Structures are given as structure tokens and as C-alpha cells.
Amino acid sequence: MSAQGTDGDTDAGAALPKTPRDYLPLLLPVALALAALPFVPSTSTWVTLTIAGLAMGMMIFVMASGLTLIFGLMDVLNFGHGAFIAIGAYMATLVLIPLAAWMQADSVWLNLAAVVPAVLFAMAVTGALGLAFERIVIMPVYGQHLKQILITMGGMIVAEQMLYAFFGPQQIPLPLPTSLRGSFQFGEAAIEKYRVVCVLVGLAVFLAMLAILNRSKIGLLIRAGVENTEMVEALGYRITRLFVGVFMAGSALAGLGGVMWALYREQVNAAMGGELLVLVFIVVIIGGLGSVTGCFIGALLVALATNYAGFLVPKLALVTDILLMVAVLLWRPRGLYPVTSR
Amino acid sequence: MSELLTLSGVETHIGRYHILHGVELGVPEGQTTMLLGRNGAGKTTTLRTIMGLWRASGGEIRFGGERIDALSTPAIARAGIGYVPETMAVFSDLTVKENLVLAAREGEMDQTRLDWIFGFFPPLRKFWLSRAGTLSGGQKQMLSFARSLIEPRRLLLIDEPTKGLAPAIIGALIDCLKEVKRRGATILLVEQNFRVAQAIGDTVGVMDNGRVVHAGTMAELVADEAMQQRLLGLSLDTHQ
Numbered sequence: 001m002s003a004q005g006t007d008g009d010t011d012a013g014a015a016l017p018k019t020p021r022d023y024l025p026l027l028l029p030v031a032l033a034l035a036a037l038p039f040v041p042s043t044s045t046w047v048t049l050t051i052a053g054l055a056m057g058m059m060i061f062v063m064a065s066g067l068t069l070i071f072g073l074m075d076v077l078n079f080g081h082g083a084f085i086a087i088g089a090y091m092a093t094l095v096l097i098p099l100a101a102w103m104q105a106d107s108v109w110l111n112l113a114a115v116v117p118a119v120l121f122a123m124a125v126t127g128a129l130g131l132a133f134e135r136i137v138i139m140p141v142y143g144q145h146l147k148q149i150l151i152t153m154g155g156m157i158v159a160e161q162m163l164y165a166f167f168g169p170q171q172i173p174l175p176l177p178t179s180l181r182g183s184f185q186f187g188e189a190a191i192e193k194y195r196v197v198c199v200l201v202g203l204a205v206f207l208a209m210l211a212i213l214n215r216s217k218i219g220l221l222i223r224a225g226v227e228n229t230e231m232v233e234a235l236g237y238r239i240t241r242l243f244v245g246v247f248m249a250g251s252a253l254a255g256l257g258g259v260m261w262a263l264y265r266e267q268v269n270a271a272m273g274g275e276l277l278v279l280v281f282i283v284v285i286i287g288g289l290g291s292v293t294g295c296f297i298g299a300l301l302v303a304l305a306t307n308y309a310g311f312l313v314p315k316l317a318l319v320t321d322i323l324l325m326v327a328v329l330l331w332r333p334r335g336l337y338p339v340t341s342r
Numbered sequence: 343m344s345e346l347l348t349l350s351g352v353e354t355h356i357g358r359y360h361i362l363h364g365v366e367l368g369v370p371e372g373q374t375t376m377l378l379g380r381n382g383a384g385k386t387t388t389l390r391t392i393m394g395l396w397r398a399s400g401g402e403i404r405f406g407g408e409r410i411d412a413l414s415t416p417a418i419a420r421a422g423i424g425y426v427p428e429t430m431a432v433f434s435d436l437t438v439k440e441n442l443v444l445a446a447r448e449g450e451m452d453q454t455r456l457d458w459i460f461g462f463f464p465p466l467r468k469f470w471l472s473r474a475g476t477l478s479g480g481q482k483q484m485l486s487f488a489r490s491l492i493e494p495r496r497l498l499l500i501d502e503p504t505k506g507l508a509p510a511i512i513g514a515l516i517d518c519l520k521e522v523k524r525r526g527a528t529i530l531l532v533e534q535n536f537r538v539a540q541a542i543g544d545t546v547g548v549m550d551n552g553r554v555v556h557a558g559t560m561a562e563l564v565a566d567e568a569m570q571q572r573l574l575g576l577s578l579d580t581h582q
């Protein structure tokens with residue numbers, strides 16, 4: 001190559017070439033949705049299935065986004081992430097059950113007055129627990145994958161048993177607030193209101209994360225740290241602070257995802273964390289460890305495929321996630337957007 | 343001439359391997375010190391130990407008179423040391439601009455300084471908004487240099503910057519280092535290319551088997567071919 005600027009094109013006035021980004025994976029969810037269209041008997045059913053898939057995808061994304069950053073930045077396999085999902089859901093019940101009257105009231109404002117504090121409380125508790133978990137449980141095992149798996153799985157089991165102990169083994173019903181019940185009617189297609197809310201919340205989280213990662217110095221540090229923590233330190237930044245911050249934020253997002261999921265299912269049980277964790281890990285792997293955009297696309301793909309398959313070939317629904325993961329990894333062995341060198 | 347950086351009796355273990363066996367090295371302030379030695383002699387390990395990326399298990403490292411061997415890597419960097427690692431370690435997912443924004447940790451980048459850097463490395467201006475991962479090897483090295491120069495540092499640790507690069511780029515790197523030194527920085531440079539060492543080195547340390555086996559002026563080593571042969575042997579290609 002010739003790196004010496006021998007000609008005038010390096011002057012300030014010259015066009016600055018931008019790198020073309022890799023947009024292909026972004027088309028996958030669209031392609032999947034269009035591919036399913038001819039097989040579904042009516043367009044309205046397709047619309048319903050697609051919206052349901054998008055809503056589910058957004059919830060999984062919210063849960064998984066923190067995990068992918070934790071893995072990418074800290075190289076930690078956190079099997080305890082599922083615990084934060086379940087704890088978030090239970091914390092929301094602590095606020096919502098006493099406020100049941102507001103939830104059932106016919107006023108958007110009263111509904112919000114119950115839901116918003118419940119979400120904030122759930123995120124605050126899971127965020128704080130994330131801080132403690134990182135300092136006490138994770139810190140001694142940085143760089144030791146096997147120990148991480150054992151100790152975080154142990155943490156997960158302990159958390160699950162604590163939830164049983166405090167809240168009992170039974171499922172706790174968690175009805176949606178009145179204003180989020182029912183559906184919008186678009187011609188033939190019925191679209192549940194709550195699913196629309198999930199899509200909006202998921203999009204907001206995604207856009208906020210992109211803005212932080214691409215526009216702020218903290219975000220640059222996170223992206224740089226995902227690639228090379230040593231060099232970030234050699235530039236004079238304390239990576240441990242970044243670790244703690246990302247772990248707290250990731251845990252709080254898991255808590256948010258847990259609340260969203262609990263309201264979607266209208267019930268809470270202690271096993272939900274473990275069940276969702278499998279899905280979350282699949283999504284993180286499909287996306288390319290460490291990539292938020294990859295995680296977003298992966299979550300949409302998994303959820304759409306699950307919904308279409310559940311309708312068209314119910315027997316296949318159980319294995320769609322795995323099949324999808326295999327297919328993606330055959331195409332891109334390190335996931336859709338690999339960012340780490342690991 | 344006072345020493346800006348002094349290593350005395352530095353021992354480094356990596357895992358269960360004992361790599362550095364009491365390294366003694368002085369880097370005089372305002373000069374360019376070359377660290378030479380065959381492959382595996384411990385040059386990279388020495389720079390990494392100075393940066394705190396490996397912990398010295400014995401001995402002392404002083405920078406500007408203060409002990410730094412117990413400090414964390416970020417604290418060592420903030421004491422005023424810039425590091426250009428052997429792997430260059432540019433953040434490939436970040437653009438050239440973003441790489442430099444991070445390197446300028448005191449705040450905004452200084453445009454005059456940036457123009458000064460662009461003067462040596464025009465491709466950085468040209469590929470300002472390109473992802474660093476798409477740059478060629480030489481351009482990545484320019485970026486790695488630029489990161490250590492975007493703010494003034496008292497000491498630069500640079501690990502084999504010319505490895506695998508075309509002569510034109512090596513020329514640009516040499517011009518840059520000369521100018522950096524003229525502006526008052528101290529440089530510790532690991533280099534296999536004797537021509538480069540000869541062109542910019544003031545003093546020299548030669549390592550072998552985790553020790554500094556010779557220390558002196560560059561001029562003295564250049565004049566004494568027998569010593570070159572003995573210390574550097576066949577690892578060195580003087581005809582490069």
C-alpha cells in the first residue's frame with residue numbers, strides 16, 4: 001500500500017470516505033416476515049403474528065442487551081442474568097399488588113401512577129443487586145470462565161430459591177392495567193395494545209443504547225473496551241468503573257425485561273428467569289457476542305420465527321430457536337455482528 | 343543527564359514463567375533510547391511491565407523520581423506515559439476520529455496538534471471517518487502513533503513500530519519521532535531494524551534472556567561492528 005500522501009486528495013477540502021457498513025443482517029427479520037406471508041392463510045393473521053413476534057422480540061432484546069455488553073466488555077459468562085429477570089418481575093408485584101385498585105381503575109393516569117413506579121422500583125433493585133453481584137461474586141473470577149459458569153449458575157439457583165422462600169411456590173397473577181387491555185382493530189387484524197407498548201419500549205431502549213454507544217465518550221469507551229480492555233487502560237481510563245456501570249445497567253435492563261414479560265404473561269413465577277435465560281443466550285450468540293445491534297436483530301429473528309412456526313408447524317416451535325441459531329452460525333460462524341476478538 | 347525512567351532489578355513472571363531476570367535500564371530525559379535484542383529477549387515484556395500490564399514481582403520502576411511499579415495501568419498512563427503496543431491495538435470498530443477522541447482524555451482534541459499529526463500522517467485525515475479496522479497495516483500504525491501524540495506526554499513507549507512496513511512509511515514514522523523528541527518528549531523505542539535505531543537512537547540497551555546485557559550510547563554501538571555482532575548476532579539485518 002502507499003500510505004504517503006503523494007497527491008492533493010488529502011487536503012481538507014477532499015471528500016472523506018466513510019466505511020460502508022454491513023447492512024445485510026438488518027434485512028433478515030424483514031425477509032423472514034415476508035417469507036412467512038404466503039404460508040399464512042390470511043393477511044390479518046400474518047399481521048397479528050408479526051406484531052406478536054415483534055413484541056416478544058423487543059422484550060427478549062431488552063433482557064439480552066445487557067448480557068451481550070457484559071459478555072463483550074468483561075468477558076464474563078453471566079448465567080445469573082436470568083435471576084435479574086425474575087427478580088425484576090417480583091419487585092414489580094411488590095408495588096403493583098398493593099396498587100391493584102389503581103391498576104384496575106378506568107384512568108390512564110392512575111394506571112401509569114402504578115406501572116411507572118413499579119418499573120422504576122424493579123430497575124433500581126435489580127441495578128443495585130447487579131452492583132453487589134459484580135463486586136462480590138464476579139470480581140474474584142474475572143478471566144476464569146469455568147469458575148464464572150459455576151458461580152453464576154450457583155447465584156441463579158440461590159436467587160430462584162430465595163424467591164420461592166419469600167414469595168412462595170405459587171404463580172402470582174399480575175393483570176394488565178385497564179388502559180393496556182384489549183386491542184386496536186386494523187381492518188381484519190386485531191393488534192393487542194400491550195404488544196404495541198412493548199414494541200415502543202423496546203425501540204426506545206434500542207435507540208437510547210445506540211445513541212449512548214455512538215455519541216457519548218462513555219459509549220466509545222464501552223465499544224473500545226469490548227475490543228481491548230488493556231488498551232483502554234493504557235490510555236488512562238479505569239476499566240473497573242466501566243465494568244460496574246455496565247453491569248448495573250445490564251442488570252436493570254434485565255429487570256425491566258422481566259416486568260414487561262410478567263405483564264405480557266399476566267403472571268410471575270420464580271422459574272421464569274431460568275426459562276428465559278436459554279432464549280436470551282441464543283439471541284446473544286446469534287447477534288455476535290458483544291453487539292447490541294446484532295442482539296436486536298437476533299431477538300427479532302428468534303421471536304418472529306417462534307411465532308410463525310408456532311402457528312404453521314406447532315411441532316417445530318420447540319426447536320425453532322436452535323435451528324435458527326445453527327443456520328445463522330453456518331452463515332456467520334461468529335454471529336451476525338462479531339465485535340470481540342474472542 | 344538525569345533519568346526520566348529507571349528500572350532497577352525488575353523481575354517479571356507471566357503465569358509460572360519467569361521472564362525478566364532483574365532488568366536494569368535508564369532512560370535519560372529528552373533523549374531517544376533504543377531497546378534492542380533478539381526475538382524473545384523480553385523487550386515487549388519490559389514495556390508491558392513499565393505500563394503495569396504485567397506486574398513486576400521484584401525490583402523498582404521510577405518515573406520522574408516516583409515509584410510507579412505499584413500503580414494501576416490507568417494511573418501510570420496518567421502520570422504522562424503514552425504507549426504504542428507491538429500489536430498497535432487500534433480499536434477497529436471505532437473510526438479514526440473516535441480512536442483519537444478517546445486518546446485525548448483531557449477533553450477536546452486540539453486542532454493545531456491534530457494538523458501537526460496530519461502533517462506526518464496524511465492518510466489519517468483522509469480516512470477520518472472510516473472504521474480503523476478497514477485501515478492498512480501502515481495506516482493502523484500511524485493511528486496508534488497519533489493516539490499517543492494527540493496530547494503531549496512526557497514519555498513514549500513504542501514497540502517495534504516499523505515491523506512489516508514499507509520504507510516510505512518508516513520514513514514518516516522516523517520524521518515524526520525526531521520532531522516529537524525535538525519538542526521535548528523522551529522516547530523508549532523497541533526496534534529490530536538497525537537502520538532505524540541508528541537514525542534516531544541516542545542511547546541504547548540490549549536485552550537477552552530477560553536481562554539488559556549492554557547499555558551505552560548508540561554512537562558507540564554503531565562504531566563497533568564486533569560488538570554489534572556479539573550482542574545482536576544474526577537476529578539483526580544491517581543491510582535492510
Ligand SMILES: Nc1ncnc2c1ncn2[C@@H]1O[C@H](COP(=O)(O)OP(=O)(O)OP(=O)(O)O)[C@@H](O)[C@H]1O
Nearest residue numbers: 356357359361379380381382383384385386387388
Ligand atoms: N503471555 C505470555 N505467556 C507466556 N510467556 C510469554 C508471554 N508473553 C511472552 N512470553 C515469553 O516471554 C519471553 C519474552 O517475550 P517478549 O515478547 O517480551 O520478547 P520480545 O523481546 O518482545 O520479542 P520479539 O522481538 O519477538 O517481539 C519469550 O520467551 C516469550 O515466549
Ligand SMILES: [Mg+2]
Nearest residue numbers: 385386387428
Ligand atoms: Mg516484542
